Amino acid sequence: MNILILGSGGREHTFAWKLAQSNKLSKLFVAPGNAGTEKIAINIPIGVNDFDAIKKLVLEENIELVFVGPEDPLVNGIHDFFLNDQELKTIAVIGPEKLAATLEGSKEFAKEFMMRHHIPTAQYKSFTSETVEDGFKFLEELNPPFVLKADGLAAGKGVVILNDLNEAKIELKSMLVDEKFGAASATVVIEEFLDGIELSVFVLTDGDSYKVLPTAKDYKRIGEGDTGLNTGGMGAISPVPFADKAFMDKIEQRIVKPTVEGLKKDNMPYKGFIFIGLIKVGEDPKVIEYNVRMGDPETEVVLPRIQNDMVELLKAVANQTLSNIDLKLDDRTATTVMTVSGGYPGSYEKGKEIKGIESIKDSLIFHAGTTLKDGKVVTNGGRVMAITSFGTDFKSALAQSYINVEKLSFEGMNYRKDLGFDL
Ligand SMILES: Nc1ncnc2c1ncn2[C@@H]1O[C@H](COP(=O)(O)OP(=O)(O)O)[C@@H](O)[C@H]1O
Ligand SMILES: [Mg+2]
Numbered sequence: 001m002n003i004l005i006l007g008s009g010g011r012e013h014t015f016a017w018k019l020a021q022s023n024k025l026s027k028l029f030v031a032p033g034n035a036g037t038e039k040i041a042i043n044i045p046i047g048v049n050d051f052d053a054i055k056k057l058v059l060e061e062n063i064e065l066v067f068v069g070p071e072d073p074l075v076n077g078i079h080d081f082f083l084n085d086q087e088l089k090t091i092a093v094i095g096p097e098k099l100a101a102t103l104e105g106s107k108e109f110a111k112e113f114m115m116r117h118h119i120p121t122a123q124y125k126s127f128t129s130e131t132v133e134d135g136f137k138f139l140e141e142l143n144p145p146f147v148l149k150a151d152g153l154a155a156g157k158g159v160v161i162l163n164d165l166n167e168a169k170i171e172l173k174s175m176l177v178d179e180k181f182g183a184a185s186a187t188v189v190i191e192e193f194l195d196g197i198e199l200s201v202f203v204l205t206d207g208d209s210y211k212v213l214p215t216a217k218d219y220k221r222i223g224e225g226d227t228g229l230n231t232g233g234m235g236a237i238s239p240v241p242f243a244d245k246a247f248m249d250k251i252e253q254r255i256v257k258p259t260v261e262g263l264k265k266d267n268m269p270y271k272g273f274i275f276i277g278l279i280k281v282g283e284d285p286k287v288i289e290y291n292v293r294m295g296d297p298e299t300e301v302v303l304p305r306i307q308n309d310m311v312e313l314l315k316a317v318a319n320q321t322l323s324n325i326d327l328k329l330d331d332r333t334a335t336t337v338m339t340v341s342g343g344y345p346g347s348y349e350k351g352k353e354i355k356g357i358e359s360i361k362d363s364l365i366f367h368a369g370t371t372l373k374d375g376k377v378v379t380n381g382g383r384v385m386a387i388t389s390f391g392t393d394f395k396s397a398l399a400q401s402y403i404n405v406e407k408l409s410f411e412g413m414n415y416r417k418d419l420g421f422d423l
Pocket of ligand 1: 122147149156158159192194195198277288
């Protein structure tokens with residue numbers, strides 16, 4: 001079968017690497033891809049939101065399955081675009097339809113979904129510019145810290161947590177009235193602050209049955225000890241050591257099952273991956289957010305631990321036969337360390353030659369922001385390259401990743417040396 005992956009990051013390289021291991025794969029395309037996918041697939045220089053160009057490619061190359069990496073095209077309705085097109089409607093798309101993708105596209109929509117299906121999450125109220133005064137009153141009723149969330153997609157920057165009531169009011173006004181995040185903050189969700197340790201659980205569903213995939217923990221801040229600005233993710237560990245059987249059972253019964261059942265009850269067709277961001281409060285899991293796709297860099301540790309044939313898994317999702325499949329997981333721990341450009345997540349330069357790739361041994365290399373220039377691999381983004389390793393525990397896996405990260409070099413290269421510090 002011919003498959004197309006949409007996206008260009010470490011997540012997409014990891015999916016390409018996993019799909020390429022299947023003898024059920026014929027041709028693999030990635031749009032637009034990076035220097036890593038170029039080696040194992042055919043890169044096509046079209047954007048993930050260029051639906052017409054994607055249609056043309058799919059028809060010309062007899063593509064039978066499209067895996068959608070990032071959230072943007074899902075929230076923009078790529079799955080519906082395929083279903084509503086006479087020539088495309090039989091082609092499998094992995095990723096939810098537009099309505100279900102709103103679970104990521106609107107925090108208020110996600111909150112209402114969780115309330116309706118009794119899924120544990122922080123108490124909240126939402127406000128618009130017309131109700132900003134009510135928002136101030138609500139803040140006065142809460143205890144600090146105050147959690148303010150722009151409703152729409154804001155590239156990971158739309159959540160602000162403040163300790164001071166007055167600052168929270170100023171922030172609320174700036175989001176609602178001064179449109180700090182544009183249309184994304186026309187509605188703001190104010191939430192009760194939850195105190196605990198975070199983890200993510202990944203679920204694969206065909207809309208009917210589901211598989212709980214490995215857990216992971218990612219590190220979002222640029223600085224050691226989880227300080228400094230937020231990034232797309234500086235590394236990840238799977239499984240999460242504190243997510244034992246009892247805790248996982250709670251997650252499955254209280255969160256995963258009602259989520260998949262809720263999607264069915266609400267008539268929201270969903271074929272794809274669900275990323276559930278969780279926080280462990282005492283001994284209980286609560287949902288922070290849903291994402292409607294795999295995480296990056298979590299994919300770089302979750303996929304290597306799945307032993308099933310990925311073409312078979314994705315086909316089963318498309319055909320709604322996922323319940324026939326036995327998920328097989330590698331018990332070892334996987335860790336990934338992300339190397340990033342100097343200055344990231346602020347401004348940074350691109351086009352720096354990456355040296356030492358060929359000297360990496362006993363780890364997996366997943367390209368994120370890279371491209372080929374005159375036959376050389378050069379940087380092409382903030383997050384550049386992830387090094388994934390296995391170990392009997394997260395410490396030994398991380399030690400292996402760091403040995404190999406130290407062999408890599410490019411001008412300005414940075415990475416976090418303290419992953420797992422909180423475990
Ligand atoms: N109710 C909450 N209590 C405590 N921390 C929160 C809460 N909601 C969000 N956070 C923190 O803010 C981060 C970002 O929030 P999230 O809802 O995941 O938004 P996004 O990923 O879209 O920016 C979370 O990973 C978590 O660290
Ligand atoms: Mg998040």
